[in-house]
Amino acid sequence: MEELFYPHVSEIKYTVAVIIILLILRFSLKTTANRVGKRQDINLARIKLMFRYINFLVVFIAIFLLLLVWGVEVTQLSLVFSSVFAVVGVALFAVWSILSNITSGVILFFSFPYKIGDQIKIHDKEAPIEAIIEDIKAFQLHLRTLEGELITYPNSLLLQKPVTLIKKDAFADEGKDAL
CATH class of the missing domain: 1.10.287 (Helix Hairpins)
Structure with missing residues (x-):
């Protein structure tokens, strides 16, 4: 032994x-x-x-x-890793938006100033959105409009558009109205 x-x-x-x-x-x-x-x-x-x-x-x-x-x-290790990264890079080129959303999700984790329950407005020229943040996922935000419509908004787009805080923790206000 x-x-x-x-x-x-x-x-x-x-x-x-x-x-x-x-x-x-x-x-x-x-x-x-x-x-x-x-x-x-x-x-x-x-x-x-x-x-x-x-x-x-x-x-x-x-x-x-x-x-x-x-x-x-x-040298052997660099050959293996470069081959693996080349294959992965080519495979993921078609789904770059997924990687972009994951990276954006990490950035949002550390620097996104808004929390679940906040009412925000996303200033998009084509379709401005005013909604309450329902959930923050790895790929997208779940937003609930004032009309009750659920919108999934990609994290990468959220970093590209201006966002305004309308009301802090709008869910808390809804609970007060119910009492």
Whole structure:
């Protein structure tokens, strides 16, 4: 049994070190995202979505570092990753809007000044929208117009259009009217 592990002692030590460092990185990133979410009063579902993005990032980094630790050369690794990224890039070129909306969702998580329940107006030349934010998803916003119509508005467009806050937490006002 010792003959099996002895030649790979340094790789095993580096593997354990990489795993520990990445777990610490993952914990600190999740803690930061959680703090930002609580400080900005962000919906729990959006915070969990950010946790999924963090997990994906950490796993990607772990795979890359562990391949390096176990002796895969940088030239071989760069060849594999460039091939994978080329295939993924060509495959996703047709669905670039999905990637754009995901990226916009991450940006909105950290910098969108409006919350669920706020009544906003999106200044769009063709179709201005005045509605209440019902939910904020990874790809789109769910908006409820004053007439009760549900609109799904892409996150990427939301970053491109001017948005005005009409009323803070309009749902709270609706609940007051019901009493």
